[in-house]
Amino acid sequence: MKPSVFEYLRPESIDEALRMLAEDPDDSKILAGGQSLIPVLNFRMASPERLIDINRLTDLAYLRSADGELRIGALTRHAMLEKSGLIERRWPLLKAAAHWVAHAAIRNRGTIGGSVSHADSAAELPVALTALNASIVARSSTRGARLIPASEFFVGTMTTAMEPDEILVEIRVPALPAGHGYAFEEISRRNGDFGLAGAGVVLSIDAEGKVSDPRISLLGAAQTPLRATEAEERLAGAVADEQAIDDAVRLACEAAEPIGDLHGSADYRRSLIGVVVRRGINNAVTRAKAGRDATPQHNR
Ligand SMILES: Cc1cc2nc3c(=O)[nH]c(=O)nc-3n(C[C@H](O)[C@H](O)[C@H](O)COP(=O)(O)OP(=O)(O)OC[C@H]3O[C@@H](n4cnc5c(N)ncnc54)[C@H](O)[C@@H]3O)c2cc1C
Known part of the structure; x- marks a missing residue:
């Protein structure tokens, strides 16, 4: 399909873009890379009267x-x-x-x-x-x-x-501690597809081998990114052994409220959350241990 007719505006500065948007905020859309907006317009899921193209604002x-x-x-x-x-x-x-x-x-x-x-x-x-x-x-x-x-x-x-x-x-x-561990894990049906489940993990391992400041953010577990706070609390201050990781995975799965669709039922998606969280914690811990050993004490 083709989009509805719209007025195309191309501001030269952020102030000009903001002024244009303020003239008719409810019927205007900002156009950036266009990789989501153009399909939305073509499917007529939205029909704004004005597109404000910000691609000339290269200082952004x-x-x-x-x-x-x-x-x-x-x-x-x-x-x-x-x-x-x-x-x-x-x-x-x-x-x-x-x-x-x-x-x-x-x-x-x-x-x-x-x-x-x-x-x-x-x-x-x-x-x-x-x-x-x-x-x-x-x-x-x-x-x-x-x-x-x-x-x-x-x-x-x-x-x-x-x-x-x-x-x-x-x-x-915000800054992260030197030598922190991280992982972004995802499962999708094909390479490049939107993920069915995913997890972003950051954590550090202190000198006693305990996890500090663990953060686990889930994809596909809710309508927004979801922090698995109970799982984070289970890991914080603990040695990341099999029991602690099993508990954290279980708590993350319990927190998830995925919605089933034609790509997978809610139960299937929840089980995938468990897979990506386990991979994420394991990979982040491995990297954090390597980072801790490579980081001079005064840089931590
Ligand atoms: C085939 C395909 C596969 C994709 N797969 C993935 C994927 O796996 N994961 C993923 O994350 N994304 C995926 N995308 C989406 C892609 O990442 C888009 O780049 C992104 O979602 C939107 O960025 P954009 O710059 O293209 O925004 P646009 O399409 O230009 O805009 C998107 C929306 O954001 C608004 N907007 C844009 N910039 C601003 C701003 N600065 N201030 C206020 N509002 C603004 C627009 O008005 C519009 O409503 C996919 C897209 C396609 C076409």
């Missing part, structure tokens, strides 16, 4: 660290996350998650701002950002910028805490 495409935290501009493409040395060294979970997003052609166009704003419940980057305790900077022309924690940003399937007159401009990710 950046990755930098400031005061130890990572700042990601909204127009940063998924491929930039995959290829950045800064991400690989300091926030490798993001690289691992980006790699699971669709195919290379889509990762070259799709943006992190688009993925987070679109808030598909099967999208990898929102899950990784929830594990990383990230915050989202949303701006409007009248109220300025506000910071929304990822834990409050994702409200439901394709629903966020942003107001219609706001543009997502930046994502901020």
Whole structure:
């Protein structure tokens, strides 16, 4: 199908984009990479009267660290996350998650701002950002910028805490301890498909071999990314032995409320959650042990 008729606007600055959006927020849509919006328009699942193309706002495409935290501009493409040395060294979970997003052609166009704003419940980057305790900077022309924690940003399937007159401009990710372990695990029917189940895990292992600051964020377990807090509490301060990992996997599965569809029943999806959480914890622990042994004491 073809989209309904719309007016196409191409601002040259973020202020101009915000002004255009404020003129008619309920009937306008921001166009970033177009990898989700264009199919939505073609299927006429949405028929906005105006498209505001932000692709000329190239100063929104950046990755930098400031005061130890990572700042990601909204127009940063998924491929930039995959290829950045800064991400690989300091926030490798993001690289691992980006790699699971669709195919290379889509990762070259799709943006992190688009993925987070679109808030598909099967999208990898929102899950990784929830594990990383990230915050989202949303701006409007009248109220300025506000910071929304990822834990409050994702409200439901394709629903966020942003107001219609706001543009997502930046994502901020706090520093992680040197030598932390991470893993992003996913199961999908075919390579590049949206995942049936996934898990983003970060944790550290202290000098006594105990887990510290474990974070487990689930994909496909709810309508939003879901932190498996009971599983995290079971691991925190424990030695990551078989019993602790079994318990954490069970608690994560109990917390999950997957919805069955033609790709798999709710029970099947819950069992997949168990598989990805177990893989995620095991791989994160292995990396954390290697990272701890390789990190000088004063850098921890
Ligand atoms: C075949 C196919 C397979 C895919 N598989 C996956 C997958 O496995 N995992 C996955 O995560 N994604 C997948 N995607 C989606 C892809 O990752 C998109 O890039 C992403 O969802 C949206 O990013 P975008 O920049 O293309 O946004 P767009 O499509 O341009 O916009 C998406 C939505 O976000 C809004 N928006 C965009 N930017 C902003 C902003 N800065 N502020 C406010 N609102 C904004 C738009 O108005 C629109 O509503 C797939 C897409 C396709 C076509």
